[in-house]
Amino acid sequence: MVGLDRTRVTISGSAPLSKEILLFLRCLLNGVVIEGYGATETTGPTTLQVGGDYSIGNVGGALPCCDIKLVDVPEMGYMTTDRDHNGTPCKGRGELWIRGHNITPGYFKSPELTSKSFDKDGFLATGDIAIILPNYALKIIDRKKNFFKLSQGEYVAAEKLEIIYGGSPFISQIFVHGDSLQNYLVAMIVPEHEYVMKWAKKNDLEDKTYKELCESEELRDAIKEDLARLFKQSGLRGFERIVKFKVDATGWSVDNGMLTPTFKLVRKQLQKHYSQDIDQMYKSV
Numbered sequence: 001m002v003g004l005d006r007t008r009v010t011i012s013g014s015a016p017l018s019k020e021i022l023l024f025l026r027c028l029l030n031g032v033v034i035e036g037y038g039a040t041e042t043t044g045p046t047t048l049q050v051g052g053d054y055s056i057g058n059v060g061g062a063l064p065c066c067d068i069k070l071v072d073v074p075e076m077g078y079m080t081t082d083r084d085h086n087g088t089p090c091k092g093r094g095e096l097w098i099r100g101h102n103i104t105p106g107y108f109k110s111p112e113l114t115s116k117s118f119d120k121d122g123f124l125a126t127g128d129i130a131i132i133l134p135n136y137a138l139k140i141i142d143r144k145k146n147f148f149k150l151s152q153g154e155y156v157a158a159e160k161l162e163i164i165y166g167g168s169p170f171i172s173q174i175f176v177h178g179d180s181l182q183n184y185l186v187a188m189i190v191p192e193h194e195y196v197m198k199w200a201k202k203n204d205l206e207d208k209t210y211k212e213l214c215e216s217e218e219l220r221d222a223i224k225e226d227l228a229r230l231f232k233q234s235g236l237r238g239f240e241r242i243v244k245f246k247v248d249a250t251g252w253s254v255d256n257g258m259l260t261p262t263f264k265l266v267r268k269q270l271q272k273h274y275s276q277d278i279d280q281m282y283k284s285v
Contacts, residue, residue: 032116058137070094097123146211184243186281214249
């Protein structure tokens with residue numbers, strides 16, 4: 001009825017598909033289901049698996065319109081000379097840079113950001129860490145941007161954790177914060193309104209408003225339990241656990257300055273806005 005029986009090719013992007021979901025879709029659609037990689041700045045895909053490639057966990061090779069390269073990130077231990085990634089053979093590890101006619105020439109009214117994001121040869125820094133597999137397909141393994149060091153010397157990739165913990169149905173938006181003088185992570189969380197209201201109804205809390213729920217211990221406990229589930233399920237290391245968090249009913253947007261025009265967190269603004277909350281989470285026992 002919806003035309004799925006006529007589907008020949010399905011392309012997935014935005015976020016990686018789990019092995020289980022990818023296999024399920026391939027069985028359900030009885031066709032080619034492949035993954036690709038792109039960004040707002042690239043006007044769509046820049047890499048894509050080819051039809052007939054049934055491998056899992058990579059985003060294929062570069063499209064004809066794009067040039068790609070990896071750049072060393074020594075502070076995170078990723079080098080283009082690496083030939084192994086956790087037991088997987090590779091032809092280098094590093095930050096993915098992309099060039100092509102489909103790439104934006106710059107950021108609107110942001111010459112400083114444009115200058116920081118492009119090199120002299122016109123390559124755009126994506127902030128994603130990738131490896132090149134033996135068949136020259138790319139596999140995204142980490143994020144370069146927005147990582148920081150905790151007091152015990154461990155490096156934390158905030159965006160990676162925000163993607164993992166943001167997978168909770170309770171969470172609409174999350175900002176993970178760390179400090180070089182502290183040994184644990186804290187977070188600010190904006191709950192998912194629709195899911196929270198349904199959860200409240202199931203838990204005899206439907207008399208409370210969304211704002212009241214965001215201030216309730218019941219919701220905090222539910223979020224805490226789900227964060228623990230995601231921590232264990234994702235195989236994160238001990239220092240990547242969110243030890244303390246606070247809940248805010250007010251969402252973040254471009255209009256209130258908390259998101260960029262491409263809907264990424266403006267971390268400095270969030271840190272400034274929640275400075276008192278962050279200080280309190282680190283001071284409380």
